[in-house]
Amino acid sequence: MIDASGTWGSPSPVGADGLPAIGERAAADKISYRVPDLTDADNVVRYAGRQVAVLGSGHSALTALVAFAGFAQTHPGTRVRWVLRRGAVGNAFGGGESDQLAARGALGQRAQVAVDAGHVEVVTGFRTSDIERAGDRLVLVSDDGRRLDAVDEVVAVTGFRPDLSWLSEVRLDLDARLQAPVALAPLIDPNVHSCGTVYPHGVKELTHSEAGVFLVGMKSYGRAPTFLALTGYEQVRSVVAAIAGDHQAAERVDLILPETGVCGGAGLFDEPVSDAGAGGCCGVPAPVELTLTASPRD
Ligand SMILES: Cc1cc2nc3c(=O)[nH]c(=O)nc-3n(C[C@H](O)[C@H](O)[C@H](O)COP(=O)(O)OP(=O)(O)OC[C@H]3O[C@@H](n4cnc5c(N)ncnc54)[C@H](O)[C@@H]3O)c2cc1C
Known part of the structure; x- marks a missing residue:
């Protein structure tokens, strides 16, 4: 038996500890666990002129940032906030021209341009523990008590896990x-x-x-x-x-896989606040103490 069913049906939650944040399920109507297709007419209505929080630091997040930054130019009032668990953006943009997959490198570069141009507000070191309703909007709360300004929509691109x-x-x-x-x-x-x-x-x-x-x-x-x-x-x-x-x-295995051209990988670590000089290739990031939320979940 060969199981090639992928992980697409099991996206990771918003909650930074890998469990749904408190209030996440109740806010499901305002959360997308996919990069929205912003050419889709329903999504244009859903996101135009809205404040959107994009969570995650992998290639899906970069794809969403680039898409929303472009969308904001043609749909005034749309604003994007990029929320990362890691303490700094660091190497989340990937290897750029050093990436052996040119399109992957270019994606990171486009995302960096969007951020540097001020089209994206960046929030780092934010480990979401709660999602509160504020009327039609959502307030993300971190496990250290920080509260972000309310957004209309959340795009959670925090990875996938296998359904076993x-x-x-x-x-x-x-x-x-x-x-x-x-x-x-x-x-x-x-x-x-x-x-x-x-x-x-x-x-x-x-x-x-x-x-x-x-x-x-x-x-x-x-x-x-x-x-x-x-x-x-x-x-x-x-x-x-x-x-x-x-x-x-x-x-016989003779495939050679392309490298990203950046140490630290493609947005894989919850780095501490300063990730400058995080070690050479394949260094292990400093351990981060995690606290599991004890409160009951909805
Ligand atoms: C946003 C995004 C962008 C990506 N971009 C790239 C890229 O550019 N290049 C790249 O190499 N990789 C990319 N990936 C990684 C990528 O998903 C894969 O390389 C590829 O799609 C994985 O193939 P797969 O067949 O393992 O899984 P999938 O492509 O997810 O295929 C699994 C299939 O199994 C079906 N299935 C599920 N359950 C059952 C069941 N019970 N019975 C029957 N069928 C079932 C699903 O419907 C699906 O059709 C990307 C991933 C994401 C999320």
């Missing part, structure tokens, strides 16, 4: 942190491979205790955000070769 619910009776060997296969996890752990380099891999790393069961594609990465389609093609080629009995082809 229907695999609960299957013997999977998953890493406790990443929810990726244990042999794969150390190769893709964003806390270790901070330069965006992920080693190609195949059936060997994707094998579980349950014989003949493979998670491939985006789902194989669990919570790691660095997946590229190329990786998935190579995974599937190797797994299918193994199933077909061609073990030589299954073990």
Whole structure:
């Protein structure tokens, strides 16, 4: 059985500790967990002239910032606030011209231009714990008590996680942190491979205790955000070769993946306030003490 069902249906919540923020579910009508298509007529009505908070620091967030910055120019009154958990923007814009994927590098550059031009208000070090209603608007509150000015809409692009619910009776060997296969996890752990380099891999790393069961594609990465389609093609080629009995082809992995050209990865860390000189390639960020919210959730 090959599970290639992705993670698209399981977006991460707004709550900074990985659980829904208090009030998040009740505010669902004002939250998008996708980058909105701003050419869609319904979305034009929804977002034109509104104040929007974009949460996240990965490529989806950059895509949203660029889209909203452009949208604001043709729809006056639209304002964008970029809310990051990390203490500084740091390398969230990626590797620019050093990125071996030109489009990925260019995306970061466009987002930086939008921020530098003042089209985007940036809030850093903000770990959302509560979302309060203020009439039709939402107020984001952080776990240290900061309150942001109310916004009309929230776009939460805080990553994805695999839905493993229907695999609960299957013997999977998953890493406790990443929810990726244990042999794969150390190769893709964003806390270790901070330069965006992920080693190609195949059936060997994707094998579980349950014989003949493979998670491939985006789902194989669990919570790691660095997946590229190329990786998935190579995974599937190797797994299918193994199933077909061609073990030589299954073990041969010769894909070379493009690097981001920036240490610290593609917005992977909740860095402390100063991330300048955060170490060389593949350095481990300083530990950050997390406090889980104890209050009951809606
Ligand atoms: C906004 C965004 C932009 C991205 N851009 C890029 C990019 O430019 N380049 C890149 O390489 N990667 C990109 N990625 C990563 C990316 O998602 C993948 O590379 C690719 O789509 C992953 O392929 P996949 O087949 O593993 O999962 P998906 O593309 O998510 O496909 C999973 C499929 O399984 C289906 N499915 C789910 N559950 C079931 C079920 N129970 N039964 C049957 N079918 C089911 C889903 O409907 C879906 O069609 C991006 C991701 C995001 C979120």
